[in-house]
Amino acid sequence: MSAHCQLTGARPVFGKKVSHSHRRTSRRFDPNIQTRRYWLPGEGRYVRLRLSARAVKTVDISGVEAVVARIRARGERV
Template identity: 75%
Template structure:
């Protein structure tokens, strides 16, 4: 599964893991991505979205209809 959020566009960040001796090795900071199923009443169907934890809270606040409109405005497929 891709580590990208459909609503917020959150994606992995990259940096270094720094040891006690200060040696650096590359690492990846992944967002907290979850797959969530929502009922989209306007289309009479379920939609499965790949969202970050922050985006799930956003959907709870603004509603699934507005969230799907934002995803489509960004050029995403739902």
């Protein structure tokens, strides 16, 4: 699976690694993706979400029901 967050849509970005001699080589900045399992009381089941660390904090604040609704509104399956 690709390294992208289901809630925020954070994806890898690309840049350059700069050595001490100032040579530049390509590198990739990956988001901090975590797999979390949440209980969805409205459906009586668990859902497994691939979220960035920032999105995990958003779920703690907004609640899992609101977050799942926002993901489904985008057309993604949960």
